[in-house]
Amino acid sequence: MGNLSERFSKLRESSDWLAAGLFFLLSLICLLTSISSAVALLLGIILAVSLGNPCIKLAQRVIGLLLKFSVVGLGFGMSVQQAIDASQNGFLLTVSSIVFTLILGALTASRMGLTRHAGQLISSGTAICGGSAIAAVAPVIKAGPRDISVALGVVFILNSVALFVFPPIGHWLSMTQEQFGLWSAIAIHDTSSVVGASASYGAEALAIATTVKLGRALWIIPLSLLMAVISGGSVRKITIPWFIGLFILAMLANSFVPGVEMFNTEIVEWSKRGLVLTLFLIGSTMTRELLKSVGIMPMVYGIFLWVAIASSSLTFIMYG
Template structure:
């Protein structure tokens, strides 16, 4: 068995750490970091695989809270207000269409609900919140997370390209990415690539959307007759709101708040690098054809529908 102290393993760890450190430099953007992580893991593997998932979650939360220091609470509330009805309609439509697709492809009901919830609300966070409520097993969770994760990675590449192709405004792209991209990390990453205004709108709308984890989890518990299940609430959203309030209400803190916001953006780029390193061949194989097909069709449906509505009415 290979020793953890072998030259080969130490070399891989060194390369991994150096690549991660380079992603913190100001000239590296999110898409480059994601691609670098993906390519690196195909050739050298991920020597920190068992820690990567926890690191992604931690760095994402730090990034989101830090980005709050660079946003104005009044502008965020206005963005949330404009996207509220759109958010509610898209969540319920996505959940219904997702369950129908799952039934059509004869996918296990819990798996299809998890994929639908991840697509409708906030990707992996929604799946993590709903899974214990419906008593999903490890296989159902991993298939759902794998499906959502693959589509998230694709969205980071193609959404900015599509946005520029249709000449979407900053407001339009921010709203579209918040509605149609699954995970908060990918939403923020794509919007960050598109522009500062898009980033602010996308973050505000997506985090407002994430709060729907609570009612959806309650409904899922009733559907699967598990009324006593504990619901995981994304508390870091409250810290994000607090950061916006501090930066908006205290002018003397605006300069240090700006530095914190810039650090958060670099932390986000590092998060995208780690996401890329998680996209291994084994992860792709484990998902399976039917759940992936369901996830793709559901994602295409909500992406195309929301884009049409935004272009026509926003």
Template sequence: MKSNISKSIFFILILVALSGFVSSPIALLLGFIFTFIFSNPFLKETQKTIQILLKVAVVGLGFGMFIKETLETSKEGLSLTFYSIVLTVTLGIFLTKLLKLDRKLGHLITSGTSICGGSAIAAISPVIKADGKTISLALGVVFLLNSIALLIFPAIGHFFNLTQDQFGLWAAIAIHDTSSVVGAALSYGDEALRIATTVKLSRTLWIIPLSIFSMFLFKSKGQKIKIPYFIGLFILAILINSYNVLPTVITSNIVDISKRLLVVTLFLVGSTISIIDLKQTGFKPIVLALSLWIFISIFSLVYITY
């Protein structure tokens, strides 16, 4: 009986998130509160759905962008992206040794923090031959900080009077996972959303050189590198919009639906966060992740504002 009730409430909350009347942070909180009370009845399915919905939504956002502006934005964020990744990975390797943390767990947390959260962890884990438990711990820690970032970053942005451009760039660099980056930027404004999405996706491509670096670092051979192919569809959507292939009314509706799907995605992300799993993680992985996050947040904010 309780199982049927929890499933019904779960689907009702998805519809609420899809309605457009719920903000990104609220959707995330609803997911977390739901799991705290009932536990997620479709945990494995939810984790798969998050990846699919996020990619679909991001591609959909491309129908609201223009190629010239996108290239300019990517160029503006290139130097900051490079410096932040190199410094964060270097600091992560050092802190992993200092904390005497499992080397693979430390590297996955560092990878997720420096580039794009769950996507980076998923791409790097087979390269370094990480086991399931290590991957789950890394994902749990990174998703926890993602959730906090989604809730507090917009408030910090307003406190420092960041412009839409500044906040979009900061969110893309300092927040790990694409879903939380887009969620935070969505609540800040449309221009912030455009910049955050563009810079974050161009940042995602750094998974490739990081995977190659990881192969040498862990002396792995014959491992395949996962390339985020959906970025190509995102670029295609931008080109379609830039050259007016589709009527404006259609592209506008696609963007609106994509924003709603992102809110649903954040509800699903919240529903996968387990307090029990986080307790089992221990304090060292959280200390590592928190230290790297604070570093990259302050470094990128100072870089952007000064």
């Protein structure tokens, strides 16, 4: 019996080494080659589900920072006028979609058997910007680890699905780049998949989606204040998305500082590579344990809110 246990232990160790080796090899491939965002995400998911990811804690630490720096780098490929135009076109839809999603979420969460905190976190992530909104709101409402993990699981799974589903739908409906960029920014949860989906659609879609999505992310602050009042939480725990300020500075530099054009193309290209790597890392955290931990009703609730915001915003953009 002891020998059998020892053999299983060694087999497990060799499997972990193989998974770790593949993790770092695929990370380099995603960073240094022209793999698409969807392929990178799929590679991460396949690795996590088939072999597991012994480097999952490292991936989780890197994802947030790499995403922020990559988004800032994209600012060097956009002009201030582009940002103003995109913000004007998307402001009303942004505000109305956030309010609609939060109200719909509040009315339906308890009826679907969700705890109050789980409902608040999933609706916040759907309304604004996925995992970032959940991370910002969770300490304000004093959510427990279970509710946080469930909410993150729901949002990450649906966020991954969006990266594969949205571009084909856009092409099927013959959406313009402006329409698709706006729709992606409103209806996809996380900034990483918004950028990934819109980048595959075109440069104009990418510029519009990124600008509108980052403007949307600023609503984390008033949402956190609202949740603090409702839940009796502490406003001191509210976090400000500082990287959006750096993104604006990058756009200003690209628009008005002489000489930036000498290196802005390379910065944007490496930023896109960084976002592809980010999506691979996100995929590598989608382990079987995470999928099992979500539960049926939280997933149904998340899908319900997602379909509601995606279909209503699509109707407004196409026919409004």
